[in-house]
Amino acid sequence: MIPRTIRLKGFTKENRHEMIDYTVRSISNCSGWVTNHTMYSNKIIVINFEIEVKGVKDLLSLLNSNGISLFDESIKIAKDFPENLVEANKDKEIMGSVNITFINDEPDIRIPVPPIPG
Template structure:
């Protein structure tokens, strides 16, 4: 049975700008598209995406390389994912997110919070 969403978590010591580009490019290369992202300082980014089910396994393999390491629960998605997809399911869209933690010695970037009206 196909999951409703996939939630991936990983970390890297690589340059955050290059890794963000790599993650977004990997999503695009696996029949997906980025729908939103949230940057939490220079330590964490969450990228939300949608993609066709046929690209999920390849995306996980791509994200678990090139300097990024996915956590065990993210890799477990591959083991739990159906091996043979029904032809109709390959084109089905699935929502997901990747949470990337950047391990670096840079000081935190302060992101101002806009004032709340009212």
């Protein structure tokens, strides 16, 4: 059965700018597109995306290489994802997110919170 959403979590010690760019390119190359992102200081980013089902397996293998290591729960998603997709389901779109934790020695970047009106 095809899940309605996929939530991926991983970490890297590589340069965060390069890994963010790599992740976005990987999503695009696998029939997906980024819908939103949230950067939490310079330690964590969450990238939301939508992707056609036919690209999910490729995306999972791309994200688990080139410096990003997926956690076991995300690798399990790849193992449990159906190998043989019914032709009608290949273009079906599902939502997903990838949470990347950056392991670095940089000091935290303070992101200002906008004032609340009123």
